[in-house]
Amino acid sequence: MKTTGYRKRLIVNFRLAVSLIYLWKYLYRRGEIIRVKHVEFAYSEGINLVSTSMYYFYNEKDALLSFFWEESIDNIIPSMFKPIKWTALHEWLSYVYWFGLDYADRKYEASDFFNLRVDEIVDVGLSLDINKPDFNLLGACDFCGKCEECYLLDDWKSFFELHKDDVGKTIIHTAFHLLMFNKKFLRDFNEFLAEVLETQSDKIPLEYHSKLINGKIPRSTYWASWLETALYHRDKGCCSICRKNVTGEWNLTGSLGIDHIVPISKYGNNDPTNLQILCEKCNLTKGNKSNATSGFDIPLWNLE
Ligand SMILES: [Zn+2]
Ligand SMILES: [Zn+2]
Structure with a gap:
């Protein structure tokens, strides 16, 4: 009986801790969005x-x-x-x-x-x-x-x-x-970076050489919330390839399927310009095989 009570308390405490982490994450994300300074563009x-x-x-x-x-x-x-x-x-x-x-x-x-x-x-x-x-x-x-x-x-x-x-x-x-909205240009730009990384890696500063894996840049697994928020807004909550709305997935899990336009395996990199949002299905299909992206976007309105 004693053990059951102890376990129950442990489970309750664990759940409380998890909720607090989610609450902290939520407030942090909200704070970051609100803190973004409004600027006048030229x-x-x-x-x-x-x-x-x-x-x-x-x-x-x-x-x-x-x-x-x-x-x-x-x-x-x-x-x-x-x-x-x-x-x-x-x-x-x-x-x-x-x-x-x-x-x-x-x-x-x-x-x-x-x-x-x-x-x-x-x-x-x-x-x-x-x-x-x-x-x-x-x-x-x-x-x-x-x-x-x-x-x-x-x-x-x-x-x-x-x-x-x-x-x-x-x-x-x-x-x-x-x-940053022109994803076809971003793909071409990152293909250029991939090409030079593959063919001119000798020009990379020495301290980075040991960090490369087979001449390739290691995949980043952590995405800061300023970056996730920016990609979400740029891609308007839609999968960049099949155009499916992924807002639900984000609300549910608090994380996005972020894809490297030019895959790491093809000398892609983790620069924000090489990232896009994909739905789970497209992320699995594209994997490390293709540089697929699309020029589709949601206009303010359509012309008749
Ligand atoms: Zn004069
Ligand atoms: Zn998709």
Whole structure:
């Protein structure tokens, strides 16, 4: 009799502990969602960056892309092992953005470069309270550096310099926000990462070599709640392949079927851009065999 009472108490305590864990998980997840800061995106410049970065990706594969891997590997590799918020795609967008800005600085007319920077400043929502320099006057003094107009240009240059990193970050963040919905591009981008991992792994920093398994990145098994929430919202609670609604599965189990678009076995990685939601059935069928994803999404409304 004594033992039964003890066992009952043990079971009750165990159930209580499990409920508390679920409650904590629920509150934590809720807290994370509420804590997300609302931001104002720079759509105009962000869309420009999306189109430029896609153009370079598909058309300058040999030139720009090989430099990208070599120059950015140190920043990409951590997220390929364990997903972090600054993804490999942020790194690519950043590469294209700073490359473009540097190119414009060297090749554009001073007034065109100036106007480009002003467009960015306006688009990210920074207020402008300095008068614009007159480029006709600057042409006449030939940028002497000692007149009123030149001082005005200098003020602008310091203003650009002061806000340079924040402006770039907002534009990159916006472009990421848009491009993260283009799963066919994400697949192609991660196929590129897989290809270089397979063929140029010698360029990976030494400390990561011992962490590879047969030259491949080990599968991550833990997904942070910021990541699960983001994938759930991006995929609108639907399986990326068969389009089945998986909201019920999430509510019931508190976890999602997260799939690597390019499988780990095919040199895929754990970067957030290589992840998608699948239903249980598709997850089992796709397994480590294919790079399947789809371009389907749920529109705000359909056209007749
Ligand atoms: Zn001057
Ligand atoms: Zn499915």
